[in-house]
Amino acid sequence: MPDDQEAPTPKENHQASFQGLSIEKLSYQHHGSEEVLDFDLRVEPNELVAILGPSGIGKSTLLSLIAGFENSISGAIKFEGKELNNLSPSERPITSLFQEHNLFAHLSAEENIGLGIHPGLRLTSQDKAQITQALNDVGLTGLEKRLPAELSGGQRQRVALARCLVRRRPILLLDEPFSALDQDLRKEMLKLVKDLHQNHGLLTLMVTHLKEDADAIADRIVHLT
Amino acid sequence: MQRPLQSVQKWLMYLWPGFLSLSFIALILGFAFSGLFSEIRNIDLARIFQNNYLFRVIGFTFFQAGLSTLLATLVAIPVARALARRPTLPGRQIFLQLASLSLIIPTIVGVFGIVAMHGRNGWLNQFLSLFDISAGNYLYGLTGILIAHVFFNAPLLSRIFLQSLEALPPEYWRTTAQLGMTGKDIFRLVEWPLLRRIIPASCGLVFLLCFTSFAVVLALGGGPSTNTLEVAIYQAIRFDFDIPKAVILSLAQLSLCLILLIIGSKFARHVVLQKTEERSVQRFDARHTIAKITDGLALLAMVFLVIPPLIATVWKAVSPRLIAVLTDEKLWTASFNSLLISLAAGCIALILAIGIALMLRSLQSPYRLGRHSFASSFATMTDLSGSIILLLPPFVLATGLFITFRTAASLTVLAPFLVVIVNALMTLPFILRILVPAFETSAQKSDHLCDNLGIKGLNRIRIIDWPQNRKALGLALGLSVALSTGDLSVIALFGTQDFTTLPLLMFQKMGSYRLDDAAITALFLCLQSLILFILIERTIAGKRFSFSTTKANKRVSTSA
Amino acid sequence: MILRTTMAALTATTLALGLSLNAQAQEQDKKILTVYTYDSFAADWGAGPKVEKAFEASCNCDLKFVALDSSVGILSRLKLEGKDSTADVVLGLDTNLIAEAAATGLFAKSNVDLSNVDLPIDWKDEQFIPFDYGYFAFVYDSEKLANPPSSLDNLINGNPDLKIIIQDPRSSTPGLGLMMWMQNVYGDKSADAWKKLSPKIVTVTKGWSEAYGLFLDGEADMVLSYTTSPAYHIIAEEKKQYKAAIFSEGHYMQVEVAAQLKTAKEPELAQEFLNFIATSGFQSEIPTGNWMYPVIDLGKDLPGTFAELPRPDKSLLFAPEEAKNNRQAWVDNWLNSINH
Structure with a gap:
């Protein structure tokens, strides 16, 4: 798994020249509000970009649009030259990590990760081995059977990251993932993200309101204004 | 270490309102039981137990309550799911409001609507006869009981289920969408595990309501093999005046339900009756065609179950008899009696409930007595005694009370008081469910702060407790008054043509098969119950005045 | 507050x-x-x-x-x-x-x-x-039911599609009367008779008014009432189609x-x-x-x-003492044999 280059070979097409994620003239209007948000952004494959900006500017909205949780009124989201706009969230080459509630409270760590392999949780022994491997990767060896309530905040986010890994999607979206953690833990988690990003060749977008977090790991910082 | 005397003082200081309430209840129960036992001279246990009718009644009571609960749950789950994933569905708000009314709609009115819809000449058969089909006479008996119980309880359950589904974090739905979980997966892995946790408590409540159901079974039962314990108790008193039999049946009901309650409380958590908050949640699984079909079917089934009986009642009420019935003095006398009884019963129930809720608040708050070793078991006991009242057949209580006091006054004089007292006790369990959690939360929020700032006594009531709890108090009094308005239990035992309430008048009209008149009375009863509920809830909760204006007023008054 | x-x-x-x-x-x-x-x-x-x-x-x-x-x-x-x-x-x-x-x-x-x-x-x-x-009897609408049963036995064992409404013997005197009637005719075998009659009973009502109302509304073919009930329809409503079925075993009297x-x-x-x-x-x-x-x-x-109005050929009646001594047992017997 570590050296897995999962991206499908792009069609040798004259237009599909850009292989990363491009957000082109994307407009969004919040339900019942007059204000229109516009986004334009290009992210290279294997790039780690941090998105900074004051609250209410639409940082999280941008991630929701990319993931397909919200719909734009115009513009395009493309990855490897293919338009994603009309794909459902599960069809997009994307995996997300939220600030909290990433895990289902009544399912064990193993089951929460297993959902990333089979959404109906029908797992083979091979799948289980993969889950164990993912838990090792995030430094939680042996905690398969724990419920989220029996894990610390940091551990919960690690389990969620493990799920992101087993999903093997080329794009990782992080929405204020560690804001609820204290400073030391945050640094540790940021390092883990950076490692996973590098080892798995992920295109990573992280929304944060903390400049120091952005500085710590990002290849590039985008300020939303 | 505290000296024992101080500790007793402290307990008394916190618990006197509860002790007052509990003593009052104990006194009433004591009078009732002493009356009953004075009538029991010889119990022919053999006759009661050799008779397999008793066992058939018990068996049927369990059977119908279990089946009713199961059906109501099976209807409620898909409906709750459909509503949970469609927050912007048109008519959703109206449905939720209707569902919360299902507690307030008088049982006898609901029963009437069901007859108008499902009777041999009901709307369904009239509709089917257009195609030369006849569903025949399916209403009287088990089917009727089940229809009515599902009619009353499925909306209640779907609201409770919806409330807990809506309490799930919105991130869950984004995660399920991204992981590509299908509707089936989501139900199996996310929704069902949650529902399974609240089902013991919520369905347990519904089971008890069906177990002790009276008016429904009396009106739709259709014969002795569909008698429930509660109806058998009524019959033992009303038809045979067989007090020993009534007492034994009551004891059977009490002990069976208690066993259930104790088993239930092992897994149960509190079911809190409160309003759902509106949250904007986007459910991606709602877009699939299958989801649209299943949700559509579930909602259609619920609408078909709940709406036509209500419309049929209104439709029947708009008849040429309308003016004649509305100008009938009997209707207005009954309405006035109902008004007085419900207000008196509601106020007594509220005062009793406030006492108990204050006591439970002190027992559970760590700033008060919560740290004492027996505080929590004492609290559980008090809480349980609230539910037990639900299991005591009102007829038995009322009969016992009457026997105790019959030498002092005639039934004509006593009947109104008995109806008021027993109604007050019967609504107590419901309003405790509203007041207790409200008082507890407010104490948790404010106790520490009040101690710090030295806010005590009347000041605390005025500044802290009243504003924090007036909403719950309004809801509690409104509910209690509405429940007593629609009650048809003790009044069915003691009512005569000189002393009727609206539900009894309606029941009499149904009994003499004057259905147009019954429909008009039903509508009138429903409106009276609703208007009282809304008026009381609004007035006490102070809903007409927004928070900002009261604040502004205060500022003005302090500066002046 | x-x-x-x-x-x-x-x-x-x-x-x-x-x-x-x-x-x-x-x-x-x-x-x-x-x-x-x-x-x-x-x-x-x-x-x-x-x-x-x-x-x-x-x-x-x-x-x-x-x-x-x-x-x-x-x-x-x-x-x-x-x-x-x-x-x-x-x-x-x-x-x-x-x-x-x-x-x-x-x-x-x-x-x-x-x-x-x-x-x-x-x-x-x-x-x-x-x-x-008066005499208890089953009343029917002769325009809807052309061949009413001619005896209690015929009612019980005859036309299986016939639907009747009766009253509860514990709450209503016609109900009690029917129970006595069955007891009088069938004696020890009344439990069987009730069991056979059960499928024909649409509902058992608490009182006479409800039963009669249901019958008039078309919920059943026959209703337990009195031989004199048709007089009401003839005198008050000028309707002649309602009739009381006269049974050959005789009618219980009230x-x-x-x-x-x-x-x-x-x-x-x-x-x-x-x-x-x-x-x-x-x-x-x-x-x-x-x-x-x-x-x-x-x-x-x-x-x-x-x-x-036709009068029954034979009237049946238990002595009050006999009724009193057996009422409870007979009601229990009725409760146990009826399937409603």
């Missing part, structure tokens, strides 16, 4: 008190005779209001009917109230309940001269006086009775009323008010329709 709710509660209870006191206050003006009866007798359309008018014209008193939901309800109400009952007179028990009522020891001797009473049976009871009688309570607060008035019952002033209201046969010969005052 507590203060305010307390005040509200106090006001409400005071009002409730006022409510019940008010009912007492009226009693001061005129002597009141309180008569417990069943609902259909006291109803606006029943015999009650006319009887009340006729009696009040001569007694200078206020006759007050307290309507209970059924005649069995009257008896249990009396047992509940015991010696503290407000009733002076009870009107509406029947032969099946007499012995049980007498056993309560609440009833006084009637002292009414019954010499002009004209009943198909001898009347000897000292406490209870008859005020009307004699409805009245009696005075020992604890009556107005014993003279009560006595006056009991005497009034056996006169034509009361009796002439029975045929077209309670739709039963009067207990005295009314001569020309009896509507012709009543003379034309």
Whole structure:
């Protein structure tokens, strides 16, 4: 798994020249509000970009649009030259990590990760081995059977990251993932993200309101204004 | 270490309102039981137990309550799911409001609507006869009981289920969408595990309501093999005046339900009756065609179950008899009696409930007595005694009370008081469910702060407790008054043509098969119950005045 | 806040008190005779209001009917109230309940001269006086049911699609009457007979009114009522299609009775009323008010329709003692064999 280059070979097409994620003239209007948000952004494959900006500017909205949780009124989201706009969230080459509630409270760590392999949780022994491997990767060896309530905040986010890994999607979206953690833990988690990003060749977008977090790991910082 | 005397003082200081309430209840129960036992001279246990009718009644009571609960749950789950994933569905708000009314709609009115819809000449058969089909006479008996119980309880359950589904974090739905979980997966892995946790408590409540159901079974039962314990108790008193039999049946009901309650409380958590908050949640699984079909079917089934009986009642009420019935003095006398009884019963129930809720608040708050070793078991006991009242057949209580006091006054004089007292006790369990959690939360929020700032006594009531709890108090009094308005239990035992309430008048009209008149009375009863509920809830909760204006007023008054 | 709710509660209870006191206050003006009866007798359309008018014209008193939901309800109400009952007179028990009522020891001797009473049976009871009688029967609409059963046996074993409505013997005298009827005809085998009859029963109602209403609304082919019920349709509605099926085994008879309570607060008035019952002033209201046969010969005052109604060839009746001694056992037997 570590050296897995999962991206499908792009069609040798004259237009599909850009292989990363491009957000082109994307407009969004919040339900019942007059204000229109516009986004334009290009992210290279294997790039780690941090998105900074004051609250209410639409940082999280941008991630929701990319993931397909919200719909734009115009513009395009493309990855490897293919338009994603009309794909459902599960069809997009994307995996997300939220600030909290990433895990289902009544399912064990193993089951929460297993959902990333089979959404109906029908797992083979091979799948289980993969889950164990993912838990090792995030430094939680042996905690398969724990419920989220029996894990610390940091551990919960690690389990969620493990799920992101087993999903093997080329794009990782992080929405204020560690804001609820204290400073030391945050640094540790940021390092883990950076490692996973590098080892798995992920295109990573992280929304944060903390400049120091952005500085710590990002290849590039985008300020939303 | 505290000296024992101080500790007793402290307990008394916190618990006197509860002790007052509990003593009052104990006194009433004591009078009732002493009356009953004075009538029991010889119990022919053999006759009661050799008779397999008793066992058939018990068996049927369990059977119908279990089946009713199961059906109501099976209807409620898909409906709750459909509503949970469609927050912007048109008519959703109206449905939720209707569902919360299902507690307030008088049982006898609901029963009437069901007859108008499902009777041999009901709307369904009239509709089917257009195609030369006849569903025949399916209403009287088990089917009727089940229809009515599902009619009353499925909306209640779907609201409770919806409330807990809506309490799930919105991130869950984004995660399920991204992981590509299908509707089936989501139900199996996310929704069902949650529902399974609240089902013991919520369905347990519904089971008890069906177990002790009276008016429904009396009106739709259709014969002795569909008698429930509660109806058998009524019959033992009303038809045979067989007090020993009534007492034994009551004891059977009490002990069976208690066993259930104790088993239930092992897994149960509190079911809190409160309003759902509106949250904007986007459910991606709602877009699939299958989801649209299943949700559509579930909602259609619920609408078909709940709406036509209500419309049929209104439709029947708009008849040429309308003016004649509305100008009938009997209707207005009954309405006035109902008004007085419900207000008196509601106020007594509220005062009793406030006492108990204050006591439970002190027992559970760590700033008060919560740290004492027996505080929590004492609290559980008090809480349980609230539910037990639900299991005591009102007829038995009322009969016992009457026997105790019959030498002092005639039934004509006593009947109104008995109806008021027993109604007050019967609504107590419901309003405790509203007041207790409200008082507890407010104490948790404010106790520490009040101690710090030295806010005590009347000041605390005025500044802290009243504003924090007036909403719950309004809801509690409104509910209690509405429940007593629609009650048809003790009044069915003691009512005569000189002393009727609206539900009894309606029941009499149904009994003499004057259905147009019954429909008009039903509508009138429903409106009276609703208007009282809304008026009381609004007035006490102070809903007409927004928070900002009261604040502004205060500022003005302090500066002046 | 507590203060305010307390005040509200106090006001409400005071009002409730006022409510019940008010009912007492009226009693001061005129002597009141309180008569417990069943609902259909006291109803606006029943015999009650006319009887009340006729009696009040001569007694200078206020006759007050307290309507209970059924005649069995009257008896249990009396047992509940015991010696503290407000009733002076009870009107509406029947032969099946007499012995049980007498056993309560609440009833006084009637002292009414019954010499002009004209009943198909001898009347000897000292406490209870008859005020009307009739025969239980199944009533049907001859336009809808062309071939009604000709016997009880035929009803039970014949046409399996026939639907009937009956009343509960624990709450209603027709229901009790049918139970006695079955018992009288089938004896020990009545449990089997009930089991066979069960599938034909649409519903068992608490009282007569509901059963009859359901029948008129088309919910069943036949309803348990009286041989005299068709008279109502003929006289009041001019409809001739409703008929009572006459059964070859004979029909169980009902004699409805009245009696005075020992604890009556107005014993003279009560006595006056009991005497009034056996006169034509009361009796002439029975045929077209309670739709039963009067207990005295009314001569020309009896509507012709009543003379034309078919009478059963044979009337069946248990002695009051026998009814009393077996009622409970027979009810238990009924409860156990009926499947409704």
